[in-house]
Amino acid sequence: xxxxxxxxxxxxxxxxxxxxxxxxxxxxxxxxxxxxxxxxxxxxxxxxxxxxxxxxxxxxxxxxxxxxxxxxxxxxxxxxxxxxxxxxxxxxxxxxxxxxxxxxxxxxxxxxxxxxxxxxxxxxxxxxxxxxxxxxxxxxxxxxxxxxxxxxxxxxxxxxxxxxxxxxxxxxxxxxxxxxxxxxxxxxxxxxxxxxxxxxxxxxxxxxxxxxxxxxxxxxxxxxxxxxxxxxxxxxxxxxxxxxxxxxxxxxxxxxxxx
Amino acid sequence: xxxxxxxxxxxxxxxxxxxxxxxxxxxxxxxxxxxxxxxxxxxxxxxxxxxxxxxxxxxxxxxxxxxxxxxxxxxxxxxxxxxxxxxxxxxxxxxxxxxxxxxxxxxxxxxxxxxxxxxxxxxxxxxxxxxxxxxxxxxxxxxxxxxxxxxxxxxxxxxxxxxxxxxxxxxxxxxxxxxxxxxxxxxxxxxxxxxxxxxxxxxxxxxxxxxxxxxxxxxxxxxxxxxxxxxxxxxxxxxxxxxxxxxxxxxxxxxxxxx
Numbered sequence: 166x167x168x169x170x171x172x173x174x175x176x177x178x179x180x181x182x183x184x185x186x187x188x189x190x191x192x193x194x195x196x197x198x199x200x201x202x203x204x205x206x207x208x209x210x211x212x213x214x215x216x217x218x219x220x221x222x223x224x225x226x227x228x229x230x231x232x233x234x235x236x237x238x239x240x241x242x243x244x245x246x247x248x249x250x251x252x253x254x255x256x257x258x259x260x261x262x263x264x265x266x267x268x269x270x271x272x273x274x275x276x277x278x279x280x281x282x283x284x285x286x287x288x289x290x291x292x293x294x295x296x297x298x299x300x301x302x303x304x305x306x307x308x309x310x311x312x313x314x315x316x317x318x319x320x321x322x323x324x325x326x327x328x329x330x331x332x333x334x335x336x337x338x339x340x341x342x343x344x345x346x347x348x349x350x351x352x353x354x355x356x357x358x359x360x361x362x363x364x365x366x367x368x369x370x371x372x373x374x375x376x377x378x379x380x381x382x383x384x385x386x387x388x389x390x391x392x393x394x395x396x397x398x399x400x401x402x403x404x405x406x407x408x409x410x411x412x413x414x415x416x417x418x419x420x421x422x423x424x
Numbered sequence: 425x426x427x428x429x430x431x432x433x434x435x436x437x438x439x440x441x442x443x444x445x446x447x448x449x450x451x452x453x454x455x456x457x458x459x460x461x462x463x464x465x466x467x468x469x470x471x472x473x474x475x476x477x478x479x480x481x482x483x484x485x486x487x488x489x490x491x492x493x494x495x496x497x498x499x500x501x502x503x504x505x506x507x508x509x510x511x512x513x514x515x516x517x518x519x520x521x522x523x524x525x526x527x528x529x530x531x532x533x534x535x536x537x538x539x540x541x542x543x544x545x546x547x548x549x550x551x552x553x554x555x556x557x558x559x560x561x562x563x564x565x566x567x568x569x570x571x572x573x574x575x576x577x578x579x580x581x582x583x584x585x586x587x588x589x590x591x592x593x594x595x596x597x598x599x600x601x602x603x604x605x606x607x608x609x610x611x612x613x614x615x616x617x618x619x620x621x622x623x624x625x626x627x628x629x630x631x632x633x634x635x636x637x638x639x640x641x642x643x644x645x646x647x648x649x650x651x652x653x654x655x656x657x658x659x660x661x662x663x664x665x666x667x668x669x670x671x672x673x674x675x676x677x678x679x680x681x682x683x
Contacts, residue, residue, distance in 0.1 A: 210470030218630040318682035350666040371477040401670035407609040411660035423577035
């Protein structure tokens, strides 16, 4: 058996530091191919490009690694990479990141990083999205290298659950080393939006979206707790959005005879 | 108690026929306010706009209804609508659509229509996304009016499950009337991408994404089955992406000692 084939993408764009770091670690584990957006795609959620054409262009941004930039979203990158770059080869692992910023809790919904991983899971490929809970574009990733390697290697060595993508978040660099890995669930939390209202030079109003993160979760088995306590959080994610427990509630409603 | 307050959005844009139709039906049920994208946002998934400013402008596109167009995504519309238009008023219902095209099964992940509804669910508002399984921009919505009304009215009259948004899909108009409503789960299916490869006038390659829908699901309790059998499908959706059943599997992995 040859070296594992690893497809790398992200949402901060192919020229970000996070993807350079991720490729460096993945080269220790297998043959790496990069297909990543040509521009930042943060907050893109699981967007795909259906109303306009896509471009895919080879780059020389990574030493000894084939790499391609794509004009689309992270999910587009996985679709195009599978179709035009990998062709008949099935990747042993798809990784996305390392994102400059947290993707814990509810942020998984808005995350371009995780959309690449979830798209890979839909295709039946083992997949991991990595994020560092530090929004600084010059953030120090070095303390996460050991864990990126361990989690990717463990994923390659085990039978991966079908239709799952791991959402891995790292705490920001602190004075003491990371305490370890916690497998956990998505915390119950939300973003409370705040909008910065301004006027352009022509007197017209515009808004910048900002927000405060509000954690409603008091448990210790969730990703927010893990990060706050200097652990790496590993949340297995799936893409069945059905609220199965609500089906019986709705079946008791009289849709045909509202009052 | 006054008339219910209903916030309407969509992803095909504020000038689409589907939202005009939805507003017409909602006006029978309550006081309607529209906040919708100023341009088509299909396939946007749960994207939000964080890297550029947003615009919000009042329009006169709807008779006797306050309406605003927004430069952002469907999720942005709900956030801005809540913050700047509704302010201290809590909507009794948030509806999105009616989408020109199916959002059954896996399409819920890519759906801008459902992202508006899910964003409302995160805010704690009862929410419904409506989609017609007909991609024609001139599609006939008239056979769905009775069901849009019934489902919205039933939702207003019942205690709505917390953190849930209904994903409602309608079969295309057929010779016989719709058979009724089926509450069901998201079908197990995927899009098999196909890319149409072309060259621009400068000889450079570009791609159009297309795809075939592949249904793996043989059950009769899912949305694909309902639509194929001329029922309206109602899937309750939630936003915890955790694959809870995979947590015990991952807890058996030796992350710290890969071979």
